[in-house]
Amino acid sequence: MVSEIYLTRLLSTKLTLQKFVDDLFETIFSTAHRGSALPLAIKYMFDFLDDQALQHGITDPEVVHTWKSNSLPLRFWVNLIKNPNFVFDIHKSNIVDACLSVVAQTFMDSCSTSDHRLGGWL
Structure with a gap:
């Protein structure tokens, strides 16, 4: 019985916060408010990481993705x-x-x- 009460509260809290979290992620990831391109500094950094992977013979896309995610x-x-x-x-x-x-x-x-x-x- 107690877990059902907490589940109901958890779901109602999730519904309340969902719009705010969605807006935050949209602001971080979206390019709609600045055209279709990333900011130049970020594009340069990601291109640099791609070039470094090519230069060092790293072909695993997971490695480059990790570099970009961590940076x-x-x-x-x-x-x-x-x-x-x-x-x-x-x-x-x-x-x-x-x-x-x-x-x-x-x-x-x-x-x-x-x-x-x-x-x-x-």
């Missing part, structure tokens, strides 16, 4: 999502910190090419 989304955006106090003058409560950690983990999972299995805690 921008995981090192920059995850840090910014998890620690907004680095940019803004705000205090993070423990509850907000836990919620931001979930959003950051979701973002990291979205940059992975492997399948993720859910379960175990319900």
Whole structure:
């Protein structure tokens, strides 16, 4: 009975937050608001990583994907999502910190090419 109550709360919370998380990811990944191209600095960095893979004979696309994921989304955006106090003058409560950690983990999972299995805690 208790787990059913928590499941209902979890689903209602997910529905409440879904739009905000979708908007965040859309802002990070979308090129619609700046045309069809990435910012030049990011394009240069990703082209550089592609060139380095060719130069060193790395043909595994997973390696290049990992380089790109670790360079921008995981090192920059995850840090910014998890620690907004680095940019803004705000205090993070423990509850907000836990919620931001979930959003950051979701973002990291979205940059992975492997399948993720859910379960175990319900």
